[in-house]
Amino acid sequence: xxxxxTVVFDVGNVLISWDPRHLYRRIFDGDEERVERFxxxxxxxxxxxEQDRGRSFAEAIAERVAAFPxxxxxxxxxxxxxxxxxxxxxxxxxxxxETLRAAGVPTYAITNFSAEKFAETRARFPFLDGFHGIVVSxxxxxxxxxxxxxxxxxxxxxxxxxxxxxxxxxxxxxxAARAVGMAAHHFTAPDRLAQALRAxxxxx
Numbered sequence: 221x222x223x224x225x226t227v228v229f230d231v232g233n234v235l236i237s238w239d240p241r242h243l244y245r246r247i248f249d250g251d252e253e254r255v256e257r258f259x260x261x262x263x264x265x266x267x268x269x270e271q272d273r274g275r276s277f278a279e280a281i282a283e284r285v286a287a288f289p290x291x292x293x294x295x296x297x298x299x300x301x302x303x304x305x306x307x308x309x310x311x312x313x314x315x316x317x318e319t320l321r322a323a324g325v326p327t328y329a330i331t332n333f334s335a336e337k338f339a340e341t342r343a344r345f346p347f348l349d350g351f352h353g354i355v356v357s358x359x360x361x362x363x364x365x366x367x368x369x370x371x372x373x374x375x376x377x378x379x380x381x382x383x384x385x386x387x388x389x390x391x392x393x394x395x396a397a398r399a400v401g402m403a404a405h406h407f408t409a410p411d412r413l414a415q416a417l418r419a420x421x422x423x424x
Contacts (some may be wrong), residue, residue, distance in 0.1 A: 222382035224403055224420040227320055228373065229351075230364075230388040231331035234407045235317065236309050236345060240268075243304040247294055262288050263298050271334040274358045302337055303344070312410025314347055316417065316424050321350055323423040330373050330386070332357040332364050353377045364388070365396035374400070385420060387413060 232238040240263065241255055248254040259265075263284060271280050277299045284295045320327055329351050331338070335358035342348045355373045362369040374381055381401030388394050389407045397404040405416045417424045 222380075224385045224422065225383045226326045226328065226379060226385070227417070227422065228328045228330060228384050228386045228397075228402070229313075229317065230386075230390075230393065230407070231329055231333065231341075231348070233389040234310065234387055235313050235347070236306055236341065238306050240298070240305045242307055243297065243301055244294075246304065247297060258291070258294065262291050263295060269332070269363060271337075272332040272357045272363050274335065274361045277334065277336055303340070306341065306344075309345055309347070310410065313407075313413065316410060316414055317347060317350075319424050320417075320422065325422060326352050328352055328373060328377065328379070328384075329354040330364065330369060331355070334358050364390070364393040367396050367400050370397055370400045370402065385417070385422075 229235055240259055244255045244258060281296055281299050285292050333356050338356050357363045360372055384402045386397035386402045386404045387407050391406055394404040394406045407413055414424045
């Protein structure tokens with residue numbers, strides 16, 4: 221078996237917490253039914269993914285407001301109050317990341333992220349500056365689980381797929397990484413991630 225030498229992280233819900241419900245529970249005074257209806261019908265996951273694919277927030281907000289003018293203020297909050305969706309880092313995973321780096325293990329990232337919001341998030345969380353390389357979906361106009369985005373990382377940084385362990389909270393993204401030859405871990409909790417990394421002989 222090929223030895224794992226390189227660890228590749230997802231960012232959202234692996235290294236930092238992200239969920240629009242954090243914001244919309246405040247906006248809708250904790251009314252879970254209204255929150256879920258708004259996120260299912262107005263600012264949907266599919267709509268948000270287009271920002272990850274490179275669409276600007278200005279264009280995205282304008283499109284939603286035109287379609288749902290009665291929700292203008294709530295739609296605009298998706299941009300203006302975006303950081304309320306991100307309560308903080310997942311500290312257990314950040315400790316693992318920092319341990320790997322201290323041991324000299326190369327670390328990279330592949331993330332589905334808006335270009336605008338990633339720049340803001342990178343400024344907010346300095347540990348995101350320590351990667352050997354980051355592939356951001358909006359910069360590439362590709363989103364996971366498209367296998368092409370994984371190949372961008374491998375080709376750009378001269379990495380061998382079989383030597384890389386990819387970590388993501390999405391089973392579809394994990395499956396795509398495996399399809400291009402990477403080892404992969406479905407992230408559910410930092411302690412389980414640490415166990416998986418130790419099983420690969422990595423120092424955590």
